[in-house]
Amino acid sequence: MYDVATVRKDFPILSRQVHGKPLVYLDNAATSQKPQAVIDAWVDYYTRHNANVHRGVHTLSVEATEAYEAAREKIARFFNVPAPEQLLFTRNTTEAINLVAMAWASANVKAGDEIVVSEVEHHSNLVPWQRVCEVTGATLKLIKVKPDYTLDFSDLDRTLTARTKLVAITQQSNVLGTIVPVKPVMDAARRVGALVLVDGAQSAPHSKVDVQAMDCDFFAFSGHKMLAPMGIGGLYVKRGVLEAMEPFLRGGEMVLEVTYERATWADLPYKFEAGTPNVADAIALSAAVEYLSRLGMDEIRQHEVALTKHALERMREIEEITTFGPTDLSLRGGVISFYMADVHPHDIGTVLDREGIAIRTGHHCAMPLVRSRLNVPATARASFYLYNTEAEVDALIEALKKTQRYFGNAHARRA
């Protein structure tokens, strides 16, 4: 049995008070909190093993190198990456996607080509492709979102053409919670010979990811959304694609031989990791995936489904609330964006904060989706993770009712 009370004890921040109330952290789609095991892994590295990696003959450097590469192996296994050198460390999802936009797309996308994204993409999986199109003369095409908040795959074969070079698509929307089935996209892409990049920022923390089963060409993720520190993320790249790719950033660590005139590149994965890597955070990320594996991704997913179900049901008690996102729980993650009639999301956020409840308000880095598809200036968003409880969902609902009464009562008084 999944025991959330025990899980919570692993997260020191959860015992914090906010405005005199226990913290109810429901901003997990923005970033996750960290278990003691992750904090300890980081501290242990700096108190016992820290050194710059590679090429060092001294003990600390050997230990640091081994720990860094062991971390890569463990994280690679977590995503079923076939070989560790196909997992490149980056700062976050955004850098991972930019790496592909600069190192791969700039060499493979030409004027007249097409890049396909969906209407639910995070800015980090939209703006880099706008740039590639601007620079190369390629065209950006959109897979539409349907009124039921799932993606419209009905005319995939018209959207993807022989000119399509890349489809860049999220596996889970950070606004709608929508889980995007990657397979239809993969199939359509393979038919036209396009590559597929999967933005796993929201899927990696919350469900089992198997990059080989998915068969995608690129998979990007952020550590900080999956219990690891900020400052570390990764990019999986399919073997043949990776081997043909030019470097991204240039400098130390990523070269083989350098003369004053030119340089040749180090083996994979180092070719793509210029400069001193973030060893400590990579090790902490491996502690995070170890923690997640121990709990079990399927168990975590089930826990979040239950919370989401409960939250959606209870939100129906407040008639002024409109929620966005698929109603079918098997098609959505633990993210609920909502809108309350007559109360601006910003005001909801402030009232909830006074109750110790942290939610996010705004456009969630998906401005075109929020403004021109949901047609609201902003939404409020509660997002759950493995340490959240049904009691916290209830606290959210009570606080929302209070908010409604607070703004609504005044109405009543006037009337």
Added chain:
Amino acid sequence: MYDVATVRKDFPILSRQVHGKPLVYLDNAATSQKPQAVIDAWVDYYTRHNANVHRGVHTLSVEATEAYEAAREKIARFFNVPAPEQLLFTRNTTEAINLVAMAWASANVKAGDEIVVSEVEHHSNLVPWQRVCEVTGATLKLIKVKPDYTLDFSDLDRTLTARTKLVAITQQSNVLGTIVPVKPVMDAARRVGALVLVDGAQSAPHSKVDVQAMDCDFFAFSGHKMLAPMGIGGLYVKRGVLEAMEPFLRGGEMVLEVTYERATWADLPYKFEAGTPNVADAIALSAAVEYLSRLGMDEIRQHEVALTKHALERMREIEEITTFGPTDLSLRGGVISFYMADVHPHDIGTVLDREGIAIRTGHHCAMPLVRSRLNVPATARASFYLYNTEAEVDALIEALKKTQRYFGNAHARRA
């Protein structure tokens, strides 16, 4: 008085044993160790304040944002950066230089232009410029290193011409220890209208840096070499240059408004910080500069000069040793590269490691300098920092003598 014994107590790793001997960490040019205050700042962030920054109305997000921006202000003050928004956070020096190479140079360097670097540059300040030249058709020119291991400024006015767009130069060589006076370069660059990038990876940790007094256009540094964690570094950019610069990475946080078709950019500095930033490490970096400021950069420098003087003197006791780098201590930092006749650096490194002494061996990411200017396949390098002691230098010397005897005695036996 600078009390190194007290300083050492702040660094937990220094009580570690290696092969049964106390750790003598002399690989500081590669990366530095971390004081408890830096570790604590990081841990405190994750145990009490962690959230994604900006746009959040809830308390944790407000606290995280304030701490992140307070860190930026403190670090900006440390380098005398005029306004915090002129300090961009990057992963490290390498990323900072690549940012300039991609965001600035790609828009400002054209075929026929020239970029000038010196012969002592680290790969991270050489390879990105080779790339810019390759892509744009510009030419890379070299400021030579003299037999006394200082840079040859005698014909600066011939090296820098009206075609020179940028001079990218280190403020301190990580191989030779040479401190490069930036002023003559600045003066020559201003005469021809070129911008100047200063690679401060080795100067920032060891001496007072004032970017306004220096008057450079770009200043790049790495946190991990100055007591902060890996994963954070920075780039200072002069106001007018910064305001004219196009973005580097694209995605969340760096945009103002986004439609499906196009995006506009956020204010400085966010325009250059795409994706979730490394808040915790930025805060830890500010704890590091606080620590350094408390000790005093001048005091730290004096301490290192004394160690370097002692080490150079004692190395003369071993006649098989050749040291590289300026003899004038005012022109060098605490870095000593050396070569021992008949003993390969790799073997020195291994023997010293068994004594608990960590030094670096190899080309130190400056392959053309080592191979075609020093004319050795590799060097051994001892580099000092604020926690090193004269006794540790003595231990190094004794271990080097042992090494010499070890390899030398066998010689003798044969003879």
Added chain:
Amino acid sequence: MLMPDGLDDLYQEIILDHYRHPRNKGLLADADLQAEGYNPFCGDQVRLTMDLDESGHVHKVGFDGQGCSISQASASILTKLVKGRSVDEVQGLVATVRRIMQGADMTDEQKDELGELEALEGVKKFPIRVKCALLPWTTLQDAVSEYRKTHAQ
């Protein structure tokens, strides 16, 4: 009425009242001064229009917008306060409000003169919301600057 702790400072009755009953709502056609302000982070939006009389004083004002209670109430209060002021006086008013919202206490004189603005002072305890309160005022500044540019001599 239930009021979550401390929120009364932010959501004073005057604010809620302006939010629900915005004064001078609706834009003027062909206004002498106008500007639009937008804060993409929260989606707050304000449009301001003003007409001057022959003596150069604001005699008609209208706003429109969308956003949180603070930004919209602040805009509504603004429209009451600018009326009858010259362009120079409007500019002075913006500066005063900015100073107050950025931390200065209101003098008794200011409280007398600026009346309902006092209700916005509570926002200062919610630093993250200060930019909501200021949005209409920075928009007003833009309107003045634009007017000055086009009426330079």
Added chain:
Amino acid sequence: MLMPDGLDDLYQEIILDHYRHPRNKGLLADADLQAEGYNPFCGDQVRLTMDLDESGHVHKVGFDGQGCSISQASASILTKLVKGRSVDEVQGLVATVRRIMQGADMTDEQKDELGELEALEGVKKFPIRVKCALLPWTTLQDAVSEYRKTHAQ
């Protein structure tokens, strides 16, 4: 002689002897097999040249190089071990050495046959130095592969 702890395993007398008195040093002109290996991280360098007799066995071998004691001693030992072997046997030898250096214990048979190679076993306790020991052997593999390519049928 002073020997810092544990270093005897790495720097066995045989190794030091090969390092200082390299066997078969000097390159053959117009060799049947040749290759060059380089490890840029340490600056270790090895060049190998070999001539075959009519029956296709190595009968002359010469090497040249620059680097640490381990890489150079390993190269010197290699030149002794390849002599008299056919190209297939050389290839088998490389595979054996690789397996040993990557962790497999030497069998008694191997110890008999490969003699001084045993001295390199101590390197295994210094994982970072294993690639030094292996450099001549991967270079030998390159030489064989190159030979096979040009003598395909």
